């Protein structure tokens with residue numbers, strides 16, 4: 001068992017970091033005697049220097065995109081340019097009180113409103129949708145809004161719809177969302193090319209289907225070549241097409257979901273347009289709609305009237321408010337900064353590099369790992385460690401091994417339809433040298449598996465936390481003494 005030293009372990013009786021001014025009010029006044037403690041709190045006693053060192057060292061124990069290659073498939077940890085941080089941190093933006101906007105100070109808020117309107121417009125341009133709302137606070141939140149709007153649409157038409165069709169290669173939040181809004185989920189299996197089986201889909205498509213939710217590219221990293229046919233068939237039943245664009249990295253600047261015929265899209269700007277997320281910060285899941293669904297957009301948005309920017313509220317058919325104010329405004333600013341800096345060509349090139357990098361990894365590793373769908377992939381590739389099973393080595397073992405060599409683990413055991421899945425997303429910013437170092441390490445892992453598999457169970461050897469029991473850790477979280 002390894003333990004992490006806590007600040008309490010470092011405490012030395014009587015040591016001080018700061019000297020507080022003497023109390024200048026009577027102790028019991030204000031609070032009342034009953035609320036005053038009788039014994040001193042057991043706070044750690046340390047010098048300022050010891051505190052600074054303790055937290056600096058702790059912060060360096062984390063994996064982060066600023067320190068490590070972070071090839072997390074599906075969840076996309078891309079580099080977050082420092083200029084985007086700087087812009088989001090500017091006082092004129094960061095210190096704004098959101099109530100200024102909602103309480104009618106639109107004159108003073110023109111800059112902030114303009115930034116939101118610009119993001120709405122540029123997202124429309126990138127995706128080919130008619131209108132955007134930046135208010136959802138994450139991808140799953142955007143999905144829920146999207147399906148709520150679809151639901152409102154069907155109700156407004158007097159339709160009775162029961163089902164949402166979801167392929168088995170979609171992100172897990174898709175069926176969860178459909179169920180949350182009250183639909184039954186029909187799952188369609190993938191065909192031998194890793195795409196939704198078209199015949200099976202056709203057999204299930206009827207007038208009781210409210211929507212078809214596609215994760216594009218799907219979680220195998222594959223773009224469905226029959227996407228237009230799927231849209232047309234769904235529309236012939238007046239079902240809505242939902243595009244899970246959490247990860248637009250492969251197609252931005254290349255294909256526009258609105259042009260294909262999608263009715264709703266959500267984007268995770270925290271996966272596509274910079275922004276640290278997960279443990280690193282909040283996200284944002286703006287939602288775009290076609291003209292048909294525009295009347296159902298939530299409160300609140302921004303519109304430009306002449307030279308002035310003004311708040312818009314939802315119309316009579318709006319699904320209402322889904323988040324306070326404008327969602328995570330700081331994340332919207334980072335996304336706008338990123339898109340503006342890259343420009344149209346940069347966005348297009350970024351997609352090309354994301355795809356090139358993923359395919360480079362796929363081709364370098366294809367002789368060493370099983371690749372269940374070994375075709376041109378989009379921004380991520382999915383390998384399987386199942387060939388190492390006879391050595392007793394699992395995808396989790398590979399993930400743990402990589403940590404000791406300074407690589408964040410790729411996503412493992414997802415997508416669920418691939419045994420011993422290892423899902424790798426390098427993103428567009430990684431250099432060939434970094435990617436080669438990673439591939440070399442993956443190949444070394446396979447070699448070690450064949451030569452001395454027992455070693456694997458001992459990784460990671462250099463980190464504070466070794467192999468926690470994930471299930472137990474969730475149920476009995478103890479951040480002080482990890483096992």
Ligand SMILES: *Cc1c(COP(=O)(O)O)cnc(C)c1O
Pocket residue numbers: 074075138139140141171173215244246247268283285
């Ligand atoms: C990450 C992701 C989501 C969920 O987004 P959150 O911001 O985590 O709620 C949905 N779909 C896909 C394809 C994703 O990769």
